[in-house]
Each structure stands twice: as structure tokens, then as C-alpha cells.
Amino acid sequence: MYPDPMALAQVRDVATHAGVSPATVSNALNHPEKVSETTRRRVQAAIDELGYVRNDAARQLRQRHNTAVGMIVLDVANPFFADVVRGAEDSLGVHRRPVLVGNSGQDAERELAHLRLFEEQRVSGLLISPVGDVLDRLREISGRGTPVVLVDRHHGDDDFPSVAVDDELGGRMAAEHLLDQGRRRLTMIGGPTSIRQVAQRRAGAQAAVDAVAGATLTTIDTGAMDVESGRTGARRLLAEDAAARPDAIFAANDLVALGALQELVRAGVRVPEDVALIGYDDIEFAASATVPISSVRQPALEMGERAAALLVAAVDDPDAPPEHPRFTPTLVARESTLGG
Amino acid sequence: MYPDPMALAQVRDVATHAGVSPATVSNALNHPEKVSETTRRRVQAAIDELGYVRNDAARQLRQRHNTAVGMIVLDVANPFFADVVRGAEDSLGVHRRPVLVGNSGQDAERELAHLRLFEEQRVSGLLISPVGDVLDRLREISGRGTPVVLVDRHHGDDDFPSVAVDDELGGRMAAEHLLDQGRRRLTMIGGPTSIRQVAQRRAGAQAAVDAVAGATLTTIDTGAMDVESGRTGARRLLAEDAAARPDAIFAANDLVALGALQELVRAGVRVPEDVALIGYDDIEFAASATVPISSVRQPALEMGERAAALLVAAVDDPDAPPEHPRFTPTLVARESTLGG
DNA sequence: CTGAAAGCGCTTACAG
DNA sequence: CTGAAAGCGCTTACAG
Numbered sequence A, B: 001m002y003p004d005p006m007a008l009a010q011v012r013d014v015a016t017h018a019g020v021s022p023a024t025v026s027n028a029l030n031h032p033e034k035v036s037e038t039t040r041r042r043v044q045a046a047i048d049e050l051g052y053v054r055n056d057a058a059r060q061l062r063q064r065h066n067t068a069v070g071m072i073v074l075d076v077a078n079p080f081f082a083d084v085v086r087g088a089e090d091s092l093g094v095h096r097r098p099v100l101v102g103n104s105g106q107d108a109e110r111e112l113a114h115l116r117l118f119e120e121q122r123v124s125g126l127l128i129s130p131v132g133d134v135l136d137r138l139r140e141i142s143g144r145g146t147p148v149v150l151v152d153r154h155h156g157d158d159d160f161p162s163v164a165v166d167d168e169l170g171g172r173m174a175a176e177h178l179l180d181q182g183r184r185r186l187t188m189i190g191g192p193t194s195i196r197q198v199a200q201r202r203a204g205a206q207a208a209v210d211a212v213a214g215a216t217l218t219t220i221d222t223g224a225m226d227v228e229s230g231r232t233g234a235r236r237l238l239a240e241d242a243a244a245r246p247d248a249i250f251a252a253n254d255l256v257a258l259g260a261l262q263e264l265v266r267a268g269v270r271v272p273e274d275v276a277l278i279g280y281d282d283i284e285f286a287a288s289a290t291v292p293i294s295s296v297r298q299p300a301l302e303m304g305e306r307a308a309a310l311l312v313a314a315v316d317d318p319d320a321p322p323e324h325p326r327f328t329p330t331l332v333a334r335e336s337t338l339g340g
Numbered sequence C, D: 001c002t003g004a005a006a007g008c009g010c011t012t013a014c015a016g
Helices: A011-018 A022-030 A037-050 A056-063 A079-094 A108-120 A135-143 A167-180 A196-210 A227-238 A254-266 A300-316 B011-018 B022-030 B037-050 B056-063 B079-094 B108-120 B135-143 B167-180 B196-210 B227-238 B254-266 B300-316
Strands: A069-073 A099-103 A125-128 A148-151 A162-165 A185-190 A216-221 A248-251 A276-281 A294-297 A330-332 B069-073 B099-103 B125-128 B148-151 B162-165 B185-190 B216-221 B248-251 B276-281 B294-297 B330-332
Touching: A011 A022, A011 A037, A022 A037, A056 B056, A056 B108, A069 A079, A069 A108, A079 A099, A079 A300, A099 A108, A099 B099, A108 A125, A108 A135, A108 B056, A125 A135, A125 A300, A135 A148, A148 A300, A162 A167, A162 A300, A167 A185, A167 A196, A167 A248, A167 A276, A167 A294, A167 A330, A185 A196, A185 A227, A185 A254, A196 A216, A216 A227, A227 A248, A227 A254, A248 A254, A254 A276, B011 B022, B011 B037, B022 B037, B069 B079, B069 B108, B079 B099, B079 B300, B099 B108, B108 B125, B108 B135, B125 B135, B125 B300, B135 B148, B148 B300, B162 B167, B162 B300, B167 B185, B167 B196, B167 B248, B167 B276, B167 B294, B167 B330, B185 B196, B185 B227, B185 B254, B196 B216, B216 B227, B227 B248, B227 B254, B248 B254, B254 B276
Parallel strands: A069 A099, A069 A125, A125 A148, A148 A162, A185 A216, A185 A248, A248 A276, A276 A294, B069 B099, B069 B125, B125 B148, B148 B162, B185 B216, B185 B248, B248 B276, B276 B294
Antiparallel strands: A294 A330, B294 B330
């Protein structure tokens, strides 16, 4: 079906060219200390001359070991996850492990496809921030020998290590901050609520609201968590009766907050005077928005680094008890919630 | 060195379990039309029961063909490239080709490492926006049979297809817009200038400035193109004598523009009254900045889609003459350059 | 429609 | 330090 790649040089060609055996070529490449200086140089010269490029599939098949690590994230276009990935890459780079990144885009099917692909590739480990209901699937994969580390998520009964931030606490911090500013009619924008992060942040906010008499929390489920969803959510909110309108918005993440802000500004609604606005993640762009956006900060880089470290530990010792480090979110108050 | 993965089920186990031969298992999986309905179901049942997961390395070795495509981008954390990747993924997904993304992070060494890894993996093609001086390297790779498509770059004498935007035109548009607003002392912030995009945008801006008597263009080379570089660049600019200060900034991309804006606002410099500011790429966050930032828009999604299409075409017919579609940038004027 | 045999391109014991 | 032989787990002609 596809054109045959032209005849590439193989170990045996290199061997012939250098006047040694294939085994020696392989040793020169993989165990240089086993080969004499002279031979090594002759082999290298032959490699350069022939433009030999090792076939990784054959190598992996024989070695029964793939150094690469697979990473599946909710949304690569979200700067928060971009930073988590960067943290993992930095950490794994030290161990000379390439990171293959798969983007689920909050789509459960794409998530499954990536899981399958990575397992077929026999990656040495898997880092994942799950969208769908894949815990059973992950248990199977892990049971077959591929270590799994959960990123940005933790179940009490998890069989695998995880790195998480206390989302319930974060949600509570966001809501308490809004309440402290005198706001009482809160709305949360984001979704889908089936995503654990969203549900937990909402639960935390609900707890804070319940503790204050007369305070309320409603929800606008946008089904996604990008800038466009923020715009949609804000539009739905603006369609409501102005009198009943909330006086504070808790956006499930900063992308949503940015979209909501755009729409509010366009509609002439003043932030924070008419509506206070707080986001989540504290991505770089929150601070430089039209109105600088308050946010609940998560340590993205550190989370990625730590997750990678847990994975390397699990690869080295599959029987070690799983750790579940938990990071604490911090509130970053800016103009969008202050001085309203 | 690493713990042996436990004995996973293999085709022969599935075959035994289903009471057929390994060849039939393989056919059931890869050429279902060659296998009877009953047999196919028995095989599938055995697969499910044993939790068989195909070994991709063995498959690839035998098939001599990898469907995956490798993509190397300058900076995954830049929303512009995130969109280019998304465009490529959308387009390649239709052809059922997974995209493996490698991030060079504007680092020539990481770029080479990814090139080597992808070629060893025998990816069916390579999409790359090059950082370093890798054209010779790419010619070798392409000569060995891996089709290469250049993204966001075009050399007149390229042996491979490419997708590009006219950066010189974009640079000229940015500068002309600033000049039209009555600005005369322009500064470009970005870098390194060794990156072709930066050099060409600058050349275009220079041409525009040269056409206007009394207009000048200076450069602040920041060595990188992220938000932090924008801050650094603006700080260096603010350290200059206020009288000699430029009245307009052309940031090499929007991340740099956002960083510069942050620093200017902090220093109490008014945008656009004291200094006009224009960026490049028109990422989503430019429009929602403290002061909405003017920008030169590049069609990121379309570029990714088109590049992927060219790659698929090159895979299907390696001897087709390379195409070099070129997109036209468009100016998006916002508050940061208007009404100063 | 099904199966026996060969082979993809490496690396790994093992013997020398 | 070097090489002959075996084998990693699949898929592909080919024969039946």
C-alpha cells in the first residue's frame, strides 16, 4: 500500500563495511566498554559513511524494554497542562527517558485510543490525568506490568501512585474569598461536571456558601473548559434577568475565566464592580488580562516533576507502596475580585 | 536492570486458547474479511479473556511500516504552536495516523535528539518547524526515505514541501501600521535573531521604516520568545533615557508582547499613549490583555492542517514535486496601537 | 477459510 | 576482545 522505504543500511551492512561481525557492531553501540578503541572507531566510521540509523522496533523487540514514557493530558492547549508536561519532561530528561505526549482533549474516546497505543508500544510507564471512567482500564494496564501514575487526581483506594491538589480546598478558598468581598449570589461556570476536578471544586465552594446565611451557589455547565466555553457561559448568564444576576463568578479554570471576562466587558458589565470574577490554575495569562484575574494557583511544574519522579520510582520498584503527595492550592487575589 | 514485565499473553497463547493457529489470530485482527465469523468471535473471546495486547514493536518490525507521524515544534507552550499541532492532529486523525509531538523548546540539541528518535522509530513522516541549522540533517533523513514537511518556514531551494506565512510581509504590515499611527521610533523585541521568523519579520519592518523619512528601528534581542523574555526586553527599554525611548514596540510574538505589556503597566508607562505595542500570531490571549493587543494574525490551525495534508501526499507519492503553499498574514488592530 | 514456515532487524548469552 | 547462533513477537506469502 505504501511505497517501500529504500534499502536502509542495517547492522550487517555496517559490520561488513567495518570488517567485523554484527554482534560487535551492536556491542560498539550498546556496550562500548566491551569493544576495543580501534574497533569502536572503525564501526563508527562505517556508521557515518553508510548513514546507518538503528531500527528502534527491532531493538525494542529484542531488548523487551522501551525507555519512553507515555503521558496523556486533558488539554495540551491549556497552559496549565503545558506546564505539567514541561515539569515531567524536565524530570524524565534526567533519566534519559523520552516523553510521548497524547492529548485527550477531554474526549474519553481519544483517551482510550492513546491508552491502547501506549500499551501496544510497551512504554515503560504512563502518566495520565483521566477524563473518562478509566480507572478499571488503568488497573488492567497496571496489572499487566505498565506502571501508571495519576496526575491531578486521587482516589482514596487507588492502586497506583498519584499527584494531586486538594480541589475541594481550592474551591472553598475561591468561594470564601468571594464571600469575604461581600458577594452572596455566586455562580460557577465550567464543565462537564463529570470531570472530577470540576465536581470537587464545586463541592468546596458549596461548603463555603453553606456556611454563610443567605449565600447561594448556582452552576452553569458549559460542557468544556476552554475560552470559548467561558464566553458561552457568560452569555447564558447575561441572558438572565439582570436583577437576579449573580454578583460573583467562580470559573472552573482560567481559560473559562478569560472567556467570561471578554464577554462581560463586551456587554458593558463592570468587573469587579458589577460582578466579581475568580478563576483557577493561575496561568500566566490570568495576570495580564483586561482586568487582572484572581485565581487559585496550582503548582503545575512541581506537579509534573513529582509525578515523573513517582513513575521512575514505580518502574524501578513495582512493589513499592504507592505514594500520594498532595499539593496545597494558594489564593492569588487580583483586581477582578478586589475593590468592587 | 529493569524488572521483567510479567508474562503477557501473546498471539500463540490466544491461538491455543481459541483452538486456532497464530496465523489465524493475526488474520482475525488484521484481515478480518479473510476469517470466518465463528473463528473471529472465538479469537476475540480469547483476546478478551487473556487480556491480550498486541506488541507494536514486533508488528512494526514485521510490517516494515509505522503509521505514526512525528512532529517537532519550537514551543508547545505557545498557544500558536498548540493550534498548529491541533490542526495537524485533526487532519491526520482522519487518516488514522497518531501524531507524536516532540518539543524542541527552541533548543537545537533537543531538536536533534527528537529527530534521531523519530527516525529510529521509522515514523512515516516528519513535520517540523526547525530551530537550529538542520536543513542538511533533514535532507539526509528525507534521502533515507522519511518524508519531511517544513512548517512555518520556506527556503527557495527546499527539497521538501513546506507551509509558510510571509513573515517579511507580516513584519512590514506591523511596522507600517505603527508608522500610520504617527510613530517614528520603533523597537523590535524578541529573539534570538538566528531564528528565521524573527529575522524576516525584522527585515520587513526595516523595509517599512526605511521608506519613511526620520523613522528608525532598533532591536532588543532577548534570546527567547516567551512572556518572561517580553518582561526582560521591556525592562531593558525602560532603563534607557526616557527622552530617547521608542514610541512604538514591535514584539516578535504575542507572548513577548504580553510580557512587555505587563512590565510597561507596572512601570506606569501608558499604552498606547506613551508607547504603542503590536505583537505577532494573534493568539487568543492577545485580545483579552490588560490593554487589548494589536497583532499580526497567522492562520495556525489551517497551517497545521495543510502541513499534514502535504505530508500524507508525500507519503503516498514520494516523487511528487514539493508544494510550498504560503499563507498571508492579516493585521488585527486593537487598543494597544490605536487612539494614542 | 486455515495453518506451517520463514523472516522482519536487532541484541544477548555463550563459547572461544 | 570478537563472532556464530538463537530468539524477541509478530505477519506474510504460500500451500492446502
